[in-house]
Structure formats: structure tokens, C-alpha cells
Amino acid sequence: MAPSLHVVMYHYVLDPETAKFPRLKGMSLSDFRAQVAELSSAFEMATLESSLAYLDGTYSPRRELCLLTFDDGVTDHFNNVLPVLAERKVQGIFSVITGCMDEHRVADVHMNHFLMASLDFADYRNAFLAEVQQSDETLVKQVDANAAAARRTYVWDSEEVASFKYFYNFILPPDVRSPVIRRLFERHIGPEAEVAKETYLDWEQARTMQSAGMVIGGHSHCHRPLSTLAEEELQAELTLCRSLLDRHLRPQALWPFCYPYGKLDSFNDFTVETLQSLGFCCGLSTEAGPAQAGSDLFRIRRIDCKLATPRSLTTASI
Numbered sequence: 001m002a003p004s005l006h007v008v009m010y011h012y013v014l015d016p017e018t019a020k021f022p023r024l025k026g027m028s029l030s031d032f033r034a035q036v037a038e039l040s041s042a043f044e045m046a047t048l049e050s051s052l053a054y055l056d057g058t059y060s061p062r063r064e065l066c067l068l069t070f071d072d073g074v075t076d077h078f079n080n081v082l083p084v085l086a087e088r089k090v091q092g093i094f095s096v097i098t099g100c101m102d103e104h105r106v107a108d109v110h111m112n113h114f115l116m117a118s119l120d121f122a123d124y125r126n127a128f129l130a131e132v133q134q135s136d137e138t139l140v141k142q143v144d145a146n147a148a149a150a151r152r153t154y155v156w157d158s159e160e161v162a163s164f165k166y167f168y169n170f171i172l173p174p175d176v177r178s179p180v181i182r183r184l185f186e187r188h189i190g191p192e193a194e195v196a197k198e199t200y201l202d203w204e205q206a207r208t209m210q211s212a213g214m215v216i217g218g219h220s221h222c223h224r225p226l227s228t229l230a231e232e233e234l235q236a237e238l239t240l241c242r243s244l245l246d247r248h249l250r251p252q253a254l255w256p257f258c259y260p261y262g263k264l265d266s267f268n269d270f271t272v273e274t275l276q277s278l279g280f281c282c283g284l285s286t287e288a289g290p291a292q293a294g295s296d297l298f299r300i301r302r303i304d305c306k307l308a309t310p311r312s313l314t315t316a317s318i
């Protein structure tokens with residue numbers, strides 16, 4: 001069988017000794033270290049360049065390829081991931097949310113993670129929904145109305161948590177969600193700008209990562225599902241993301257993009273056209289599976305890091 005490219009997707013990589021939110025769902029640093037060692041011995045560790053050459057058919061590797069990708073541009077990636085990758089001379093692709101870095105905002109998706117990691121889930125959910133109900137009585141009725149889509153999107157969560165996350169990220173209009181989550185966040189976690197500075201990479205850290213051989217990618221400016229934006233809004237969102245990367249970072253031959261949320265319904269053809277016109281070279285999705293030579297560069301499949309053992313990656317089940 002011809003070799004495949006396995007693009008592994010990470011979010012938080014936590015050192016339990018220093019993590020501000022140890023209950024966050026992420027991989028522990030020790031598991032990460034062991035996983036990189038295991039993957040490095042089983043696969044050819046790819047760069048973005050060799051991955052794209054494989055996908056467009058100009059590079060035929062003798063072994064299976066494995067590319068490591070890290071979403072959301074969190075400081076874990078500088079503190080915990082970078083030293084491990086630099087030591088092994090493995091390239092990582094780090095996709096950053098430019099609004100979080102530049103304006104010291106915490107993305108709504110992360111506010112939800114931090115609150116879930118800090119409070120009892122039922123108490124938090126009830127408090128959140130009670131506040132939503134005050135601004136719109138009909139919306140809360142939809143909280144459990146998308147169970148199938150929620151399960152498909154959040155395969156690692158309980159049904160109750162998946163339904164809540166789906167409602168929160170995809171159903172609630174941002175102008176209803178944002179004020180509610182910001183009130184709860186300030187009350188239970190702290191001032192947004194301070195938390196943002198602790199949570200996300202700053203530009204200098206990102207440049208240091210580039211100097212160490214890493215690649216920075218775009219992950220949008222505001223981290224909203226791009227298929228929900230009107231065309232003008234989408235263009236503004238992606239143009240701003242790209243211009244901030246150019247302004248603050250070192251030049252790169254290739255600029256990848258990673259779709260927020262990333263399932264096929266979270267972006268569309270217009271999103272891809274806009275990314276191409278801005279000079280992005282590829283799009284990373286969260287659809288599961290290996291990437292094969294000849295497949296669409298703007299719909300690259302990935303594997304969640306929890307499933308990424310050499311054995312599971314090379315069996316047909318995923």
C-alpha cells in the first residue's frame with residue numbers, strides 16, 4: 001500500500017505542575033514526550049514542505065509520513081511543546097488566533113473551556129443558560145436539539161457536555177453569547193486581558209518558534225465558524241488575520257491555515273477561495289483520517305492526538 005500522511009492535531013499540552021487549569025482537556029507533557037518519541041521511531045516526520053510535496057505528487061516517501069499540528073496558539077506550545085520538538089528536530093505547525101494575540105482577547109471557545117475546567121459543569125451550565133434566557137427566551141430551548149451533530153463534533157465529550165458545547169459554539173449568536181460568557185468569565189476566572197496574556201503566545205514567542213524551525217499558520221482573527229460569516233465579514237476576518245501575520249512575524253515560504261472548529265460544514269468554497277487569494281497554501285480541517293497524495297490541499301484531514309499511536313494510524317479503522 002502507498003504510504004499516507006498522518007497529520008496529528010493537538011490543542012492543549014499541559015504540564016500538570018504549572019497548568020493554571022489542570023482540569024482542561026489536553027495531553028499531559030509526559031504523554032506528549034512519549035508520543036513524539038514513538039511517532040518519530042515509526043514514521044518519517046514530515047515538514048509542511050514535504051507534506052505538500054507528497055500531497056501534490058512530487059515527493060514519494062518510502063515510509064508513512066507524520067506531521068504534527070497545534071491549534072490555537074496557546075503558551076503551552078511555547079513552554080511545553082517547543083523544547084520537545086526542537087530537541088528532536090521535528091517541525092510543528094502552530095496555528096494562531098491573531099485577535100487573541102493582538103488585542104488580548106480570550107476566544108469565546110476558550111472562555112467556555114476555562115469555565116468548564118474551573119466550575120461544576122451542572123452549576124456552570126445552569127448559570128449560563130439562566131443568563132441567556134434573560135436576553136432571549138426561545139434560544140435556550142435549542143440547547144439539546146442537535147444531539148447528533150453535537151456527538152459528531154465532540155466525540156470525546158459526554159452527551160450533555162457535547163450538546164452544551166454545540167449550542168454554545170454553533171447555535172448561539174455571538175452577540176448573545178459574548179456578553180453572557182464575559183460576565184461569567186470575569187466573575188469566576190479573572191480580567192480578560194490578563195488571562196489572554198497568560199494564555200496565548202505573544203508575537204515575540206511566535207518569532208522565536210519560527211527561528212527554531214517551526215511554522216506559524218493562521219487560525220482566523222476571531223475564531224468563529226467561518227461558514228456562518230457573511231462574505232464581506234469573512235473577507236475582513238481573513239484579510240486581517242493574514243496582514244497581522246505578515247506585520248509581526250518573519251517571512252515564511254508557506255503559510256498554512258487551520259479552520260476554526262474545522263469540520264467540513266465549518267467552512268465553504270468561498271472560504272477556500274478567499275484563503276487562496278490571500279496566499280495561504282493549504283487548509284487543515286478536523287475531519288478524521290489520513291491524507292492521501294492527490295487529495296484536496298484545502299481539506300486536509302487530521303487525526304486527534306488521542307488516537308495517534310503508530311498502530312492505530314496504520315490500521316484502516318480511522
Ligand SMILES: [Zn+2]
Pocket residue numbers: 071072219223259260261
Ligand atoms: Zn481552534
